[in-house]
Amino acid sequence: MRNLFPILTVLLAIVVIWYAGAVVMNSTWTQDQAERAGVELSFSEVVADTMAQDRPKLPAPHQVAAELWKTTVGKKITSKRSLVFHGWITFSATMVGFGIGTTAGILLAIGIVYNRAMDMSVMPWAIASQTIPILAIAPMIIVVLNSMGVQGLLPKAVISAYLSFFPVVVGMVKGLRAPDMMQLDLMRTYNASGAAMFWKLRLPSSMPYLFASLKVGVAASLVGTIVAELPSGAVRGLGARLLSGSYYGQTIQIWSALLAAAALAGMLVGIVGIVERMTLKRMGMAQ
Structure with missing residues (x-):
């Protein structure tokens, strides 16, 4: 209490x-x-x-609360006016994009740590990529992919991955480099191979850094999905709900969609936190 x-x-x-x-x-x-x-x-x-x-x-808080109740509990989840329906569309693209971004981020981090050429070339480009406003690059990605016949979930997932991979890269690089020279020298004393040093020392040491970056990455991934739904003229998803509310001046609808997105982001970060506690506890790194 x-x-x-x-x-x-x-x-x-x-x-x-x-x-x-x-x-x-x-x-x-x-x-x-x-x-x-x-x-x-x-x-x-x-x-x-x-x-x-x-x-x-x-809108007053009670108006937004009433709209949230009406569009979640008061509507069937298959209804086009249900925030649960729109939230699921956004959630699906977010998870695909987060998976792509996390995988790419981890692989890039491993390459950066173990390859000096990648460290000198890829890392600066990864940093520079984040200086481009997502509102500017999202329409370009959607147009290019649409011209290739790629529509639906994948373009949103690509933009989602674009925002989520960078925190994972930075956190994983920091984590893989976390072991000090004494620990590395001890592993060499035991004649440990490069693979053994990775799996036994570097990867376990990187877990706290990785999960911290995943919490940032999953929230950024959701933002990327919502932004991707705005210029694409989507009719489904929380971004589409925001867009339709702005078109017709429905501020209560806009605020309810914003709070729904915030709740979804909190849920995703909470799930990552639960997985983090379970993983670290299993590895003996947390109580």
């Missing part, structure tokens, strides 16, 4: 600030409408109206 108190305090502060922001941002429209009608509203009437607008500038 003591550990929950700071969390609940922060959540309460966020909700209070959110409600205050909704009143301030939505009151302009309320007062304009009252002036046109020649009606003078009291403060309580203004507050009540800002909490119930159909298309507010900033």
